[in-house]
Amino acid sequence: MSAFLAAFYPVAALLLALAAGVSLVDPGRRPRLVLTAARVATLGALALSVVAGLGLIVGGPATGALIGVGGVGLSPRLDPLSAIMACLVSFVGVIVTEFSRNYMDGDARHGRFMGALCLTLAAVLLLVTAGNLWHLVAAWIATSLTLHRLLVFYADRPIAVVAARKKFLAARAGDAALILAALLLARAFGTADLAGIAEAASAAAAAGSAPWGVALAAGLIVIAAVLKSAQFPTHGWLLEVMETPTPVSALLHAGIVNAGGFLVVRFADVMVLSLGAMTVLAVIGAVTALFGCIAMLTQPSVKVSLAYSTVAQMGFMLLQCGLGAFSAAVLHIVAHSLYKAHAFLSAGSVVETVRRSMPRPGPYGAHPAAFVAALTLSLGLFLVIATVAGLTPETEPAILLFGAILVMGLTHLVSQGLTGKPGREVVVRTVTTSGALALVYVGLQLGAHLLLDAMLPRPVEPTLAMQAVMAVVGGAFALVTLAQALGPRLAPGQGRWLYLLAAQGAYANAYVNRRIGALRQAPARAHAADAASASATPGAVPTVSSHAPSAQSPLQS
Numbered sequence: 001m002s003a004f005l006a007a008f009y010p011v012a013a014l015l016l017a018l019a020a021g022v023s024l025v026d027p028g029r030r031p032r033l034v035l036t037a038a039r040v041a042t043l044g045a046l047a048l049s050v051v052a053g054l055g056l057i058v059g060g061p062a063t064g065a066l067i068g069v070g071g072v073g074l075s076p077r078l079d080p081l082s083a084i085m086a087c088l089v090s091f092v093g094v095i096v097t098e099f100s101r102n103y104m105d106g107d108a109r110h111g112r113f114m115g116a117l118c119l120t121l122a123a124v125l126l127l128v129t130a131g132n133l134w135h136l137v138a139a140w141i142a143t144s145l146t147l148h149r150l151l152v153f154y155a156d157r158p159i160a161v162v163a164a165r166k167k168f169l170a171a172r173a174g175d176a177a178l179i180l181a182a183l184l185l186a187r188a189f190g191t192a193d194l195a196g197i198a199e200a201a202s203a204a205a206a207a208g209s210a211p212w213g214v215a216l217a218a219g220l221i222v223i224a225a226v227l228k229s230a231q232f233p234t235h236g237w238l239l240e241v242m243e244t245p246t247p248v249s250a251l252l253h254a255g256i257v258n259a260g261g262f263l264v265v266r267f268a269d270v271m272v273l274s275l276g277a278m279t280v281l282a283v284i285g286a287v288t289a290l291f292g293c294i295a296m297l298t299q300p301s302v303k304v305s306l307a308y309s310t311v312a313q314m315g316f317m318l319l320q321c322g323l324g325a326f327s328a329a330v331l332h333i334v335a336h337s338l339y340k341a342h343a344f345l346s347a348g349s350v351v352e353t354v355r356r357s358m359p360r361p362g363p364y365g366a367h368p369a370a371f372v373a374a375l376t377l378s379l380g381l382f383l384v385i386a387t388v389a390g391l392t393p394e395t396e397p398a399i400l401l402f403g404a405i406l407v408m409g410l411t412h413l414v415s416q417g418l419t420g421k422p423g424r425e426v427v428v429r430t431v432t433t434s435g436a437l438a439l440v441y442v443g444l445q446l447g448a449h450l451l452l453d454a455m456l457p458r459p460v461e462p463t464l465a466m467q468a469v470m471a472v473v474g475g476a477f478a479l480v481t482l483a484q485a486l487g488p489r490l491a492p493g494q495g496r497w498l499y500l501l502a503a504q505g506a507y508a509n510a511y512v513n514r515r516i517g518a519l520r521q522a523p524a525r526a527h528a529a530d531a532a533s534a535s536a537t538p539g540a541v542p543t544v545s546s547h548a549p550s551a552q553s554p555l556q557s
Contacts, residue, residue, distance in 0.1 A: 005055040006064030006078035009086060009129035012045035016093075016122035023115025031111030038097045038114045045125065046090040053083035061455065063131040063195055077131030077194060080452050081330065085128035085262060088334055092254050092341050093121040099345050100247040113153060117247065120146040124255055128262060133182040133192040136266070140178055140224075140259070144171040147256055150248045151241055162513075163240030170234055174227035178263075181220035184213040185270065194266065201269035202457060210273040218274035221267055222281045225321075229260030229314040232288040236509030239307045246344060249303065253310045254341035258333045261317040265456070268326045272457045279465045282322025286473045288315030291506070294480060298503040302347050308505070310340060316402070323470065324460040325398035331448040371411065371482070377431065378407045382438045389442045397462055399445050401470050406441055408481040410434040 019034070019041035026033045061079035068074060076082075097117060104110045123142040130136035144167075151164035186192050188211035189200040204210045230238040238257065242249060264271060264281065271278055292312025299305035313336045320329040382403055386392075391399055462470070504510070 001055060002059035002062035002078050003064050005052045005059065006062055006076040006129075006131070008048040008052045009064075009076040009078075009082070009125065010067060010074050012048040012086075012090065013122040013125045015041040015044045015048075016118045016125065020115040020119035020122070023111045023118075027109060027112040027115070029106060029108050029110055031114065034111040034114045035101055038118050041118055042090065042094045042097050042121070045121070046087070046094055049083070049086040049090045049125075052078055053087055056080065056083050061195070063193065066132070071132075071192060072134045074126070075131035075135050075193070076129045078129075079195075079455055081262075081265060081455060082129045084330065084334065084451070086125060088337055089121065089124050089128055089255055092251070092337060093125075095341060095345070096247045096251050096254075097121075099250070100245075103247055104245065109153075113150075113245070116146065116149045116153070117251070120150060120251065120256075122146075124259075127259060130266075131194055133186055133194065133197075136194070137175075137178055137182050140263075141175050143256060143259065144168075144175070147252065150251075151244050153244060153248070157243045159240050160243040163237045163243070166237040166512075167241065170227045170237060174224040177220040177223040177227070181217040181224065184217040184220070185267075188213045188217070197267075198269040198455075201273055205269070205272055205457065214270060215274040215277065218267075218271050218277035219280070221263060221271065222277050222284075225260035225264050225281070225318060226284055227260075228263070229257055229318060230311055231260075231284050231315060231318065232291050232311070233508045233512060235288070235292075235311045236512050238311060239304060239505070239509060242303045242307060246347065250341045250344040253306070253344060254337040257310060257314060258317070258337060260314065261321060261329050261333055264318065264321040265326050265329055268321075269457050271321070272324065272460050275460065275463055275466075278322045278324065278460070279463065279469070280322075282319050282466060282469045285315045285317070285319030285322055286469055288312070289319055290473070290476050290480070291315070293477075294502045295505045297484065298499055303344070306340070306343055306347065309343075310336075313340075319469075319473070320398060320402065323398035323401075323462065323466055324457075325396070325402075326456045327448040327452040328399055328402065328445060330452055331444055335444075374411045375408075378410045378434055378438075379404070381431075381435045382407045382410075385435070385438050385442050389446060391442065391445075396445075397467075397470060401474055403438070403441055403445075404474055405477050407438065408477055410437060411481060 019037040022037040023031065023034045056078055061077075064076040064078070066073050066075045097114065100114060100117060104113055107113065120143070123139055123146045127136065127139035127143050130139055148164055148168055148171075151167060152161055154160055182192075185197055189197050191197060191200070201210075201214070204214070227234055238252075241252065244252075271281075289312050292308050292310075292315055296305050296308035296312060299308060313332070317329050317332045317336070320326070320332060386400060386403060391403075393400055501507075
């Protein structure tokens with residue numbers, strides 16, 4: 001039964017591809033035929049994904065029949081990971097395509113845009129449901145190529161073109177790394193079937209030895225994931241693609257950029273055979289998460305701030321994978337995708353709301369005593385809840401680390417409630433809210449374990465290097481939390497150079513642009529065309545512009 005239901009995934013992708021084909025005959029303004037086809041295809045893909053996921057509960061995991069010859073072709077996989085990801089991708093696809101109906105209304109190439117959107121969704125759906133190496137590699141490459149069409153949809157915008165070129169170069173390097181990794185894994189384990197590779201890797205881990213080439217393959221998977229997920233210092237293109245239509249930004253940040261984390265989780269059994277590769281992944285993820293969080297806090301532009309938020313969240317996700325918390329990484333993918341899709345699709349309304357309700361400037365920031373009390377109270381609540389749930393430093397150190405970072409975020413909520421002379425009702429409400437959030441975090445982590453524990457390897461015992469990474473990450477985020485809470489109490493001018501450095505993203509993207517000559521590829525006359533396009537595009541309103549370099553020009557909300 002499960003093998004039959006796995007075939008639903010290629011059918012869902014075919015529906016989306018057919019909708020993209022309809023755009024060839026109706027590519028223009030207000031394309032009723034394409035809009036109808038896109039709605040039917042996305043809703044159909046969601047329905048098929050849900051049915052397949054429900055069937056998994058009854059029939060268990062299975063790989064569908066190969067649609068191809070010589071062992072090469074489509075081979076869909078139905079297991080907890082593919083079921084979760086397929087439902088997520090198809091759901092976000094429904095939301096984004098429905099939003100695009102009105103957002104692109106009146107655009108001269110509305111039909112073509114909807115077709116490219118459906119084709120990209122089809123590629124992503126094939127990626128997350130791949131059951132063999134060659135299916136995975138082909139879908140991985142197709143996802144990047146179809147996305148490229150959307151990134152250069154406004155080809156007269158120089159920054160968009162530069163960003164797409166940088167993304168294209170990074171993607172091709174990632175493709176090469178994944179192809180080499182696939183060849184090494186097929187040779188090492190004698191099969192291209194992903195379930196077979198996972199089983200063989202699990203047996204190798206139990207035996208304490210790995211076939212030749214597996215460690216190198218794990219390193220190549222790390223490279224592919226890092227390039228796909230815009231990790232520092234290759235993150236610049238993600239900031240610059242903000243000049244694409246907002247539905248593209250939502251789809252990119254809510255789905256495609258998560259592919260790096262998905263890739264590592266899919267090869268989790270292979271990754272645990274190379275603790276060196278996992279340590280490198282954890283270090284890169286930690287640096288990116290810290291960098292993205294600091295830069296995000298200093299951005300005056302809503303969409304650039306959201307872009308840095310994505311960079312940071314991808315860093316957290318790969319850090320979780322590097323520390324062996326694979327189920328937590330899957331939960332992170334789902335939560336981040338839903339949150340970020342909503343954030344981008346509502347970015348324009350957020351700007352208008354802020355403009356109407358901008359508070360008057362004045363003194364703010366938590367009192368030091370209130371901050372210490374809030375941190376103590378938040379940590380106490382979290383530790384009590386985690387202990388009751390059975391989470392200990394010996395069994396789940398990574399989950400406790402990320403819970404501690406969550407607590408640092410709750411500290412701001414609690415400290416604001418304790419600052420000044422708060423009433424009893426305010427204190428009770430604030431403490432109750434922070435406790436409820438900690439409870440939700442622990443509950444979701446346990447739920448992710450329950451759903452994915454059977455298919456993922458047991459958590460690896462942290463090496464000394466991993467323990468050092470966790471200690472540095474925890475300490476660094478504690479300092480950032482302290483600076484964010486008490487920084488406003490500093491005298492004017494104190495620490496301003498640090499703020500400006502963070503606002504410019506440590507000039508890392510500007511340095512990369514200079515080294516590859518990306519900025520010189522944008523002719524001056526294209527800037528005038530970009531301005532004209534921004535004013536003429538229906539539904540596109542410039543947001544508050546950033547003081548960042550040219551890579552962060554006025555954005556389209």
